[in-house]
Amino acid sequence: MNDRAGTPATADDLVDLDALLAAYHERVPDVSIPEQKVVFGTSGHRGSSLDTAFNDTHIAAITQAIVEYRTQQGTDGPLFIGRDTHALSAPAEQTALQVLAANGVRVLADAQDGFVPTPALSHAIIAYNRAGNTDTADGIVITPSHNPPRDGGFKYNPPHGGPADSDATSWIADRANAIIAGGNAEVRRQDATTAEGYDYLGSYVADLEHIIDIDAIKRAGVRIGADPLGGASLPYWERIRDHYGLDLTVVNPEVDPRWAFMTLDWDGKIRMDPSSASAMASVVARKDEFDVLTGNDADSDRHGIVTPDGGLMNPNHYLAVAIEYLYAHRPEWRDDAAIGKTLVSSSIIDRVAESLGRRLWEVPVGFKWFVPGLIDGSVAFGGEESAGASFLRKDGTAWTTDKDGIILALLASEIIAVTGKTPSQLYTELTERFGAPVYQRVDAAASKEQKARLSKLDGDAITADTLAGDPITAKLSKAPGNDAAVGGVKVVTDRAWFAARPSGTEDVYKIYAESFVGQEHLEQVQREAKEIVDAALGA
Structure with missing residues (x-):
């Protein structure tokens, strides 16, 4: 940092x-x-x-x-x-x-x-x-x-x-x-x-009423703050406000290709990541002024959700809340429509899916994997841990087959209007039912040769049979949902998991890890993950 x-x-x-x-x-x-x-x-x-x-x-x-x-x-x-x-x-x-x-x-x-x-x-x-x-x-x-x-x-x-x-x-x-x-x-x-x-x-704004319950938001008088972060969504938020008569304030109407108004991201660079607490610092500072405050990146395919009681939500937390809400409030969706997630997204989504009686469709990193399901309605929601998601129209037909940060931001207002609770409060309720996971991504050094080996690594190359004290239940090099190569490995226990994937731009590999036990257990998972992967790579 x-x-x-x-x-x-x-x-x-x-x-x-x-x-x-x-x-x-x-x-x-x-x-x-x-x-x-x-x-x-x-x-x-x-x-x-x-x-x-x-x-x-x-x-x-x-x-x-x-x-x-x-x-x-x-x-x-x-x-x-x-x-x-x-x-x-x-x-x-x-x-x-x-x-x-x-x-x-x-x-x-x-x-x-x-x-x-x-x-x-x-x-x-x-x-x-x-x-x-x-x-x-x-x-x-x-x-x-x-x-x-x-x-x-x-x-x-x-x-x-x-x-x-x-x-x-x-x-x-x-x-x-x-x-x-x-x-x-x-x-x-x-x-x-x-x-x-x-x-x-x-065309886009006039069609929003077919995917979001705009009337519910308006009736409830949800006070919305929307920050385009200097991106392409600026005129869209202004038109949404005017077209539907919502209590919506564009908190920063400035467009500056230098992004001089931004706070610096975790590495000291200007980056318009609405899921980053550092990049969103100036937005989070205004959280008490609205019922919900949202952010989008430059092309509006990502979302950030800020609530008065919880601040900036972890993307995984919001995805879990959005999934549970949508599958309970979209009666025209197919009964067999699956829940799509990338394999490095939180496994609290797995537990939500099981409680809903819905099939979980777990795919490699990349939104492209959700496209066929969104097109034919067999997957009603597809989401990534990096704050990108889309879902179907109310009638179960395709809305977008690319990530849509605008509808995910508007959905937070619908959730508040219909349930009377913020997404942060609803996530707390999920943790009371399913446990509170701790999730983090870290980087580990790797040469280009090691990264190339990791991208082709087979799960069978993992020789360990325990992770952080628990028996390993799965060693995956292909995604369970579509059998596509994940470009790395994922190792799973009943209480934790880690996934390792090579970076496309730096001489590191990324370790995604999650524990349902706590922070100390997560750190143990991360340490052992590096040892397991390094051993498999011959580092």
Whole structure:
């Protein structure tokens, strides 16, 4: 934890926007250097122009690759495009629009040339493709999510509306790198752009009453504070307030691509993470002014929930409360609709699922795994420990297949309106029934070779048979829900678990751990987890 975590940013913390934007246009990547290649993680390609990792050359090549991929897949309809408030998002959108125009792709961009939250774009793709059109739409979201102001991000959402799977992203990344290696000679591009206007804001906000009980919130007079954290949700919260007549205050209406108003995150960087107590310090300071106070990241796919009695909720705690509430208050959902969670999310969700008589669908890290279930209604809720989730409409049909921080924030108000209790109070009640877990993620050093071995490690390579004094009941290298590789291992006992996964950006591996016994037991789990993993890696 940095000494300045949670304190206001100073001038020295701010990115030089002129240098950032100049680097976007001037620097040309060399894809023989790994750090300058196109690499799609769980949420698209991310990087900074200052590191020659997110530049005009990259975006032109990625867009050309997407054009070729969608043609190959038979995707012949419009491409929805939107950007967040990061400084690199606007020039990246312009680059993409020029390439899309030259390739003859019909593009739908925001009608007001405004910012577009990730969930609003996913919502638009789903709406178009279920409307009986003879062609098929897909989309591009330009965002690095909650990453620092120096970063940019570029993400492809295919016709299902959610994050592209690894087959698609691998093909796009490989093709883009080949194009860059050829000096972008294969990129078709023109100066003029031909995008049509689409009302993302109006379409999304007007449809919210079909997924959230807005009337209950209004009748109860819930006092809502919403902080967009300088992100794309700002005009959406303002429109939600005006359209539905809610007692809603946008507590910070400022948009600044340097994010000068933020408090620093745990590592001393500016990062718009609504689940971080350090990044949300200025928001939490106002918790007593509202019945609920919420935050979103730059592209609005994450949520933070602040209550007067509990402060900033741990994302795992809120997911558990949201799941129990929704499955009890959405009678039109299928009786067999499962509860989706990533395997590093809290196992209190497992206990809630069992009490509800619902099937738990546990998948690897990455929201893309929830997409098929959300599309066909077989999974009514999908959530990640990193404060990302989405769920079905009241009638059991798909709303978004990408994370939606706006509906998760609004759901907190519905919960208060209907139950008369805050989500924090409801979580306390869950712990009284199921126990109070202690959860933490820590990092451990690992070489690139060790990380590569960990990503392919089989559960059978774990030789230990006990963890923190308890018999090990499962050693998982594949997720129970869909048998997909987890890119690491998860070790489970009746009272605790840990999971180890390699970092995609640093020479460390991540240890997620949880104990239903207490803090000392958790620390024992963490110590033994490192010993178990190091032994399996031959460290």
